Amino acid sequence: MLTASFANGSWQWFATYIGVTLLAVVFCFYRPPVSTPRGSQDVRNLAAYSMVVGLCVAIALAPMMQRSAWLFPMPGTRSECRDLGRYEALRVEATLANLAGRDSAALARAQDLQSHDVVADCLAATTTLWLPVYGAGAAVLVGLGVWSFERARRSRKPAVAT
Numbered sequence: 013m014l015t016a017s018f019a020n021g022s023w024q025w026f027a028t029y030i031g032v033t034l035l036a037v038v039f040c041f042y043r044p045p046v047s048t049p050r051g052s053q054d055v056r057n058l059a060a061y062s063m064v065v066g067l068c069v070a071i072a073l074a075p076m077m078q079r080s081a082w083l084f085p086m087p088g089t090r091s092e093c094r095d096l097g098r099y100e101a102l103r104v105e106a107t108l109a110n111l112a113g114r115d116s117a118a119l120a121r122a123q124d125l126q127s128h129d130v131v132a133d134c135l136a137a138t139t140t141l142w143l144p145v146y147g148a149g150a151a152v153l154v155g156l157g158v159w160s161f162e163r164a165r166r167s168r169k170p171a172v173a174t
Contacts, residue, residue, distance in 0.1 A: 031072025038064055044158040058155055066151030070143050077146070078135040093134035097127040 044061055101123040108119055 025075055027074050028072050028076070031068045031070070031074075034068040035065065035072065038068060044162070058158060059151075061158065062151040062155035063147075065154045066147045066149070069150040069154075070147035073146065074139055074143060077142075078132070078139050093131045093138070096134050097131035100130040101127040 038061075042061065044058070104123045104126045105119065108122060
């Protein structure tokens with residue numbers, strides 16, 4: 013909830029800080045499951061570890077996803093948000109029409125501010141909708157990475173003779 017409330021406006025980079033901090037806590041105080049997941053407990057441990065790391069990665073990347081088309085390549089989303097921003101600029105002009113003749117700089121500034129806020133809110137809302145997909149994808153990658161690393165480590169370990 014805290015991250016969601018900080019996901020827009022000037023607090024959005026605080027979400028990155030929260031995500032990175034949680035990743036640091038996870039990596040410092042919790043080690044990935046050390047056995048090859050065969051039993052149900054091992055699978056649950058690996059799934060929990062992967063999901064927590066995936067969530068932290070998604071939280072940390074959320075503000076960057078809003079700004080980077082390569083990280084958040086949803087076709088049409090950015091253009092729709094820009095169109096919404098242009099509409100808001102026109103709406104502000106219509107609302108503040110009495111400023112047009114007296115102070116065109118103030119009108120332009122009000123249009124820019126409102127347009128920016130609407131575009132940011134649109135991108136934040138869209139990012140929030142897709143954040144679970146990115147978190148799940150990161151969780152799958154982390155789970156496969158931990159499983160592969162552990163499997164490779166076990167295959168390199170010499171067998172102990174009894």
